[in-house]
Amino acid sequence: MDEIVFVGLGLxxxxxISLRGLEEVKTADNVFIELYTSLLPNFSIERFEKISGxxxxxxxxxELEEENGxxxxxxxxxxxxxxxVPGDPLIATTHVxxxxxxxxxxxxxxxxxxxxxxxxxxxxxxxxxxxFGKTVTIPLPSETPSETPYEVIAQxxxxxxxxxxxxxxxxDGNRYMKIREGxxxxxxxxxxRRERIVTMDTLALGIARAGSSNxxxxxxxxxxxxxxxxxxxxxxxxxxxxxxxxxxxxLIVLACxxxxxxx
Amino acid sequence: MDEIVFVGLGLxxxxxISLRGLEEVKTADNVFIELYTSLLPNFSIERFEKISGxxxxxxxxxELEEENGxxxxxxxxxxxxxxxVPGDPLIATTHVxxxxxxxxxxxxxxxxxxxxxxxxxxxxxxxxxxxFGKTVTIPLPSETPSETPYEVIAQxxxxxxxxxxxxxxxxDGNRYMKIREGxxxxxxxxxxRRERIVTMDTLALGIARAGSSNxxxxxxxxxxxxxxxxxxxxxxxxxxxxxxxxxxxxLIVLACxxxxxxx
Numbered sequence: 220m221d222e223i224v225f226v227g228l229g230l231x232x233x234x235x236i237s238l239r240g241l242e243e244v245k246t247a248d249n250v251f252i253e254l255y256t257s258l259l260p261n262f263s264i265e266r267f268e269k270i271s272g273x274x275x276x277x278x279x280x281x282e283l284e285e286e287n288g289x290x291x292x293x294x295x296x297x298x299x300x301x302x303x304v305p306g307d308p309l310i311a312t313t314h315v316x317x318x319x320x321x322x323x324x325x326x327x328x329x330x331x332x333x334x335x336x337x338x339x340x341x342x343x344x345x346x347x348x349x350x351f352g353k354t355v356t357i358p359l360p361s362e363t364p365s366e367t368p369y370e371v372i373a374q375x376x377x378x379x380x381x382x383x384x385x386x387x388x389x390x391d392g393n394r395y396m397k398i399r400e401g402x403x404x405x406x407x408x409x410x411x412r413r414e415r416i417v418t419m420d421t422l423a424l425g426i427a428r429a430g431s432s433n434x435x436x437x438x439x440x441x442x443x444x445x446x447x448x449x450x451x452x453x454x455x456x457x458x459x460x461x462x463x464x465x466x467x468x469x470l471i472v473l474a475c476x477x478x479x480x481x482x
Numbered sequence: 483m484d485e486i487v488f489v490g491l492g493l494x495x496x497x498x499i500s501l502r503g504l505e506e507v508k509t510a511d512n513v514f515i516e517l518y519t520s521l522l523p524n525f526s527i528e529r530f531e532k533i534s535g536x537x538x539x540x541x542x543x544x545e546l547e548e549e550n551g552x553x554x555x556x557x558x559x560x561x562x563x564x565x566x567v568p569g570d571p572l573i574a575t576t577h578v579x580x581x582x583x584x585x586x587x588x589x590x591x592x593x594x595x596x597x598x599x600x601x602x603x604x605x606x607x608x609x610x611x612x613x614f615g616k617t618v619t620i621p622l623p624s625e626t627p628s629e630t631p632y633e634v635i636a637q638x639x640x641x642x643x644x645x646x647x648x649x650x651x652x653x654d655g656n657r658y659m660k661i662r663e664g665x666x667x668x669x670x671x672x673x674x675r676r677e678r679i680v681t682m683d684t685l686a687l688g689i690a691r692a693g694s695s696n697x698x699x700x701x702x703x704x705x706x707x708x709x710x711x712x713x714x715x716x717x718x719x720x721x722x723x724x725x726x727x728x729x730x731x732x733l734i735v736l737a738c739x740x741x742x743x744x745x
Contacts (some may be wrong), residue, residue, distance in 0.1 A: 236500060347575060456637065
């Protein structure tokens with residue numbers, strides 16, 4: 220059967236894959252893996268090959284985006300190809316593009332989902348899922364500066380909504396944006412626009428290593444978070460909107476937020 | 483070690499759990515499971531007990547919400563208790579409440595994430611994650627009628643954003659809202675408010691059985707979706723906002739949307 224199965228690796232390491240995902244790998248003719256769209260800090264290709272009994276072909280950004288995943292499409296012509304991706308597949312647009320291309324030339328595609336950073340950090344925050352507005356990514360300082368993250372936070376706040384800020388990564392350059400860098404980048408925009416959206420007294424929540432056995436989840440004012448040691452990446456930031464009392468309680472008990480949040 | 487580990491079961495059946503999640507179950511002293519916050523259509527307690535070698539204690543809504551998870555807290559006092567939950571844990575507020583209570587009385591808690599319906603349907607839709615606004619749940623017709631879903635769709639559309647509509651379920655009463663019922667409920671509000679937010683010519687996307695091997699993903703105008711057979715639940719609906727051309731392409735190729743979306 221010629222098909223591509225997109226399998227999510229979930230979070231953190233080789234134990235994040237689902238039982239069904241592992242089954243798909245074991246019964247595949249060819250197994251590909253990309254590890255550049257998201258960081259799995261403790262993932263070991265060697266250990267995964269041992270668990271699954273399969274050899275992994277690592278595909279680079281170039282192969283997937285410039286060569287349009289040609290090797291994967293070719294493998295799918297004569298058998299079952301699995302593409303392993305961090306988190307939940309098809310959240311990165313590059314996987315959707317490959318899926319569209321495969322279906323257009325008659326190759327069947329299926330998806331085996333995995334835990335995603337999106338729901339993981341929402342869960343760890345204790346904040347209510349249906350109160351999150353639009354999500355945004357803060358670009359690395361080396362990239363083209365953008366005021367979009369600031370504007371998204373402002374727009375969500377106007378409606379009392381929380382904002383999840385993902386932080387940019389460049390796996391090739393081994394660059395993973397830290398919470399401090401993300402906050403500093405927003406403070407720089409604040410300095411220019413002065414709308415009092417992100418100030419030293421703004422409440423925010425930093426989350427590091429979601430999906431590991433020791434995530435760091437800390438809520439506080441920016442002046443406190445800027446010097447807080449969140450440890451190893453990956454990092455994310457949440458800017459809360461209007462807090463329900465149960466959400467305030469969660470931030471205090473689960474994320475060491477200042478007690479005076481409880482009012 | 484006295485602790486509660488919240489373990490996500492992921493989607494659809496007993497194969498949705500991660501390898502790490504299964505490890506936590508195997509090394510637990512007591513394993514609890516709740517199956518009322520979300521529908522896992524093919525989950526078998528018997529098969530899961532066989533895979534894990536552990537006996538599962540099913541906890542009801544009453545035990546978790548009215549009795550505040552007393553049995554779980556008690557078990558955690560003398561050993562490791564695992565609470566298995568559908569999807570990704572802590573997305574349902576009832577799990578957050580239990581977590582807060584445990585931490586307050588000195589019981590450690592940890593989380594093992596699982597695939598969530600939230601990222602799964604976004605991935606299956608082919609729409610861009612960062613263009614989703616607030617999520618909303620459409621209540622069953624038997625519940626208090628609410629215009630909130632209509633208002634959320636309207637508000638998101640004003641900003642060009644997509645809206646994920648989760649559909650209400652009542653596991654006790656074996657009632658799982660269908661896409662058709664969700665659309666009809668919105669059309670009823672449209673009849674009253676006449677803001678042309680949800681009409682027969684509005685584009686929407688229905689997704690059934692995300693996480694199974696045969697999900698149904700169909701985009702079209704409401705007049706077409708109302709008679710479309712999506713098969714067994716669980717069902718969800720997405721109302722797209724402004725479409726990027728790659729998103730339109732995804733809807734056409736992956737969700738059989740009308741070709742004239744490609745402009």
